[in-house]
Amino acid sequence: MSVFVRTAGSRDIPAIRALLAETWHATYDGLYGPAMVEELTAEWHSPKALQAMIDRDRSDYLVADDGERLCGCAYAAAIGDDARTVTLFQLYVLPAFQGSGIGGMLLEEIEQSFFESELLRLEVEERNSRAVAFYETEGFTQVGREEHGGALPRTVLIYEKSLV
Numbered sequence: 001m002s003v004f005v006r007t008a009g010s011r012d013i014p015a016i017r018a019l020l021a022e023t024w025h026a027t028y029d030g031l032y033g034p035a036m037v038e039e040l041t042a043e044w045h046s047p048k049a050l051q052a053m054i055d056r057d058r059s060d061y062l063v064a065d066d067g068e069r070l071c072g073c074a075y076a077a078a079i080g081d082d083a084r085t086v087t088l089f090q091l092y093v094l095p096a097f098q099g100s101g102i103g104g105m106l107l108e109e110i111e112q113s114f115f116e117s118e119l120l121r122l123e124v125e126e127r128n129s130r131a132v133a134f135y136e137t138e139g140f141t142q143v144g145r146e147e148h149g150g151a152l153p154r155t156v157l158i159y160e161k162s163l164v
Contacts, residue, residue: 001100003066003071003105005105008073009054015070016050019072020092022095024092028040032152036152053075058078059076059078060076060113062074062075062106072093072105073092074106074110075088075090075091078117079121086114086117086121086163091103093106111163122160123159124157126145143159145158146158
């Protein structure tokens with residue numbers, strides 16, 4: 001299988017939504033329940049929300065494409081006036097392709113996209129052990145832990161990786 005990473009465009013939004021829905025259900029149904037996951041993906045991954053991410057200045061929305069379908073996606077944006085810190089908001093790979101190196105390809109491309117930045121930061125749900133292991137393997141260090149309330153109470157781990 002040959003996969004290439006490219007910048008996402010508006011035409012990719014339906015496929016990105018499908019990828020995120022499938023991946024979120026596979027990852028989070030056991031933690032939050034299918035109904036909550038459905039509600040969150042409908043809101044957070046709406047066409048309008050995804051278009052705003054694609055259009056945002058100082059950001060990059062990437063997809064992993066095998067020529068037939070999107071296998072993964074990643075979204076990051078520079079934060080602050082000096083853009084020294086980049087936040088990775090999304091990195092998802094379809095369950096059937098997890099463990100095949102696509103996540104690493106997307107992450108590497110995100111890191112290269114922000115060559116002037118110094119730090120890559122992310123939050124990951126503490127109970128998402130597969131993601132935690134992936135980020136640690138990719139050189140991220142846990143620098144914090146936060147409790148989030150609201151509609152989705154959860155504990156997130158904060159990870160950072162130097163880009164210099």
